[in-house]
Amino acid sequence: MPVLARPDSNEYCPLPPRRALVAADTDVLVVGGGPAGLGAAIGAADAGARVVLAERHGFLGGNATAALVMPLMSFHTQMRAPERQGAATLLPTDHGPGEAVIAGVLARLLERLVQAGGAIPPSLETGYVVPFDPEWFKLIALDLLDEAGVHYLLHAFASGVIRDGSVRGVVFETKSGPIFIRASVTVDCTGDGDIAAQAGAPFDIGRSDGLVQPMTLMFRIVDFERTLFKNYVREHPAQWRGVHGLWDLARRATEAGELDLPREDILFFATPHENEISVNSTRVTRVLGTDVWDLTYAERASRCQMRQIAAFLRKYVPGFERAYVAQSGVNIGVRETRRIHGDYHLTADDVLAARKFDDAIARGSYPVDIHNPKGSGTILERLPPGEAYDIPLRCLLPQQTEGLLVAGRSISGTHEAHSSYRVMPIAMATGHAAGVCAAIAAQRGISPRQTPVRDVQAELVRQGASLGKH
Numbered sequence: 001m002p003v004l005a006r007p008d009s010n011e012y013c014p015l016p017p018r019r020a021l022v023a024a025d026t027d028v029l030v031v032g033g034g035p036a037g038l039g040a041a042i043g044a045a046d047a048g049a050r051v052v053l054a055e056r057h058g059f060l061g062g063n064a065t066a067a068l069v070m071p072l073m074s075f076h077t078q079m080r081a082p083e084r085q086g087a088a089t090l091l092p093t094d095h096g097p098g099e100a101v102i103a104g105v106l107a108r109l110l111e112r113l114v115q116a117g118g119a120i121p122p123s124l125e126t127g128y129v130v131p132f133d134p135e136w137f138k139l140i141a142l143d144l145l146d147e148a149g150v151h152y153l154l155h156a157f158a159s160g161v162i163r164d165g166s167v168r169g170v171v172f173e174t175k176s177g178p179i180f181i182r183a184s185v186t187v188d189c190t191g192d193g194d195i196a197a198q199a200g201a202p203f204d205i206g207r208s209d210g211l212v213q214p215m216t217l218m219f220r221i222v223d224f225e226r227t228l229f230k231n232y233v234r235e236h237p238a239q240w241r242g243v244h245g246l247w248d249l250a251r252r253a254t255e256a257g258e259l260d261l262p263r264e265d266i267l268f269f270a271t272p273h274e275n276e277i278s279v280n281s282t283r284v285t286r287v288l289g290t291d292v293w294d295l296t297y298a299e300r301a302s303r304c305q306m307r308q309i310a311a312f313l314r315k316y317v318p319g320f321e322r323a324y325v326a327q328s329g330v331n332i333g334v335r336e337t338r339r340i341h342g343d344y345h346l347t348a349d350d351v352l353a354a355r356k357f358d359d360a361i362a363r364g365s366y367p368v369d370i371h372n373p374k375g376s377g378t379i380l381e382r383l384p385p386g387e388a389y390d391i392p393l394r395c396l397l398p399q400q401t402e403g404l405l406v407a408g409r410s411i412s413g414t415h416e417a418h419s420s421y422r423v424m425p426i427a428m429a430t431g432h433a434a435g436v437c438a439a440i441a442a443q444r445g446i447s448p449r450q451t452p453v454r455d456v457q458a459e460l461v462r463q464g465a466s467l468g469k470h
């Protein structure tokens with residue numbers, strides 16, 4: 001592949017000094033408009049703060065829209081272990097409903113998506129995931145920000161941090177040149193911990209060998225005949241084994257040299273549209289989402305896989321004879337990059353033991369879900385039925401850094417714990433909490449670390465968040 005290779009030299013070109021236009025002075029600056037950023041901006045504005053949200057893309061939603069990660073994973077406790085999760089959105093499942101453990105901004109977003117016909121509410125039939133339409137997601141995210149009074153700037157890539165003892169604001173690269181947004185408190189919702197890293201906060205990447213979960217280019221296939229497909233699967237139940245669909249057809253295609261994927265199954269989800277599916281089956285391993293050379297390679301490699309998968313579905317799978325790829329992600333989906341070192345490091349044991357914390361500001365019930373960083377295979381370990389784990393405020397407070405909170409998938413935790421709290425409902429819940437904490441801190445002129453957690457919890461509950469028994 002003729003992608004530009006990583007240079008072997010360490011030669012640097014010095015840059016001329018420059019200045020940035022001061023574009024705003026605000027209480028709370030939220031960087032990144034994905035699920036966490038939306039939760040943070042709306043939570044902070046509802047707590048009475050002046051809020052600016054800045055996003056590098058021309059639309060909001062983060063992975064939900066840019067990477068076409070179209071179902072929200074379940075945010076309900078589980079009653080029984082599902083036997084067929086991959087098929088869950090297309091076929092009846094054994095996944096029993098439990099309690100919803102996330103509400104607040106997520107509940108508001110969901111209500112509006114469902115009202116618009118842009119999402120299917122969680123139910124037994126959907127396997128408690130929420131299939132949604134990314135175009136509705138983009139529109140409703142804008143509506144919610146407008147209603148909350150959040151000022152937003154799109155096409156603004158955060159490239160630097162201004163700090164003294166504390167983070168004072170962020171520099172953005174824009175078509176209008178560099179701009180600076182000054183803020184009392186900044187919330188890093190970049191998913192990659194870009195702001196925390198620039199501010200000098202310590203972080204980890206990957207597991208002990210440095211490898212991270214693989215990247216996946218997601219895509220939408222249309223002109224799919226759902227009934228034909230469902231009938232086929234009912235008549236051939238052996239096609240679905242284990243957690244995801246383990247396809248004999250995929251194996252046949254692989255043996256015929258028509259599929260060459262570093263995963264064992266073809267995973268896809270229903271969408272709110274009868275004749276459409278969202279495919280989550282490309283896999284690029286040993287690449288890092290904070291490395292431009294890796295990202296370039298991964299975009300190319302995943303598109304080659306997408307072509308193979310689409311051809312496979314058309315040739316081998318009933319219901320897909322006329323189906324075609326209507327859209328792929330604006331960018332490849334990145335599951336895992338930096339995880340900051342916060343005042344607490346959440347572990348897999350905390351997740352699987354459904355541990356509770358006094359300073360809980362969000363909850364999660366999603367399993368430990370690790371796509372093998374080296375190739376095929378996915379580890380899925382569930383919480384006990386009916387249980388949820390707490391996420392402490394301390395996980396959002398980067399060590400050695402003031403004036404900054406981190407929310408979403410880059411909060412403080414292990415590689416294994418991250419595989420659970422990375423999903424969008426939980427990212428939105430930690431964002432909501434970070435926004436509320438940032439607003440209180442900014443209004444009182446204190447740092448997020450000094451903000452009494454009881455006040456954060458009380459404001460979250462006032463805004464409809466679900467914190468269990470706190």
Ligand SMILES: Cc1cc2nc3c(=O)[nH]c(=O)nc-3n(C[C@H](O)[C@H](O)[C@H](O)COP(=O)(O)OP(=O)(O)OC[C@H]3O[C@@H](n4cnc5c(N)ncnc54)[C@H](O)[C@@H]3O)c2cc1C
Pocket residue numbers: 031032033034035036037054055056057060061062063064066067069070071072073156157158159189190191192194215216217218280332333334335407408409410422423424425427
């Ligand atoms: C392939 C794949 C499949 C997944 N499947 C599911 C699923 O089915 N259901 C589910 O719930 N979750 C799923 N996840 C996980 C989930 O999508 C993410 O972990 C979640 O979106 C994290 O939310 P976030 O807000 O922290 O980050 P993101 O969604 O990544 O949002 C970060 C935002 O910040 C912006 N940004 C980044 N850097 C900068 C910068 N320097 N300057 C300005 N803006 C910046 C980005 O453009 C983006 O809008 C999946 C993830 C992947 C990659």
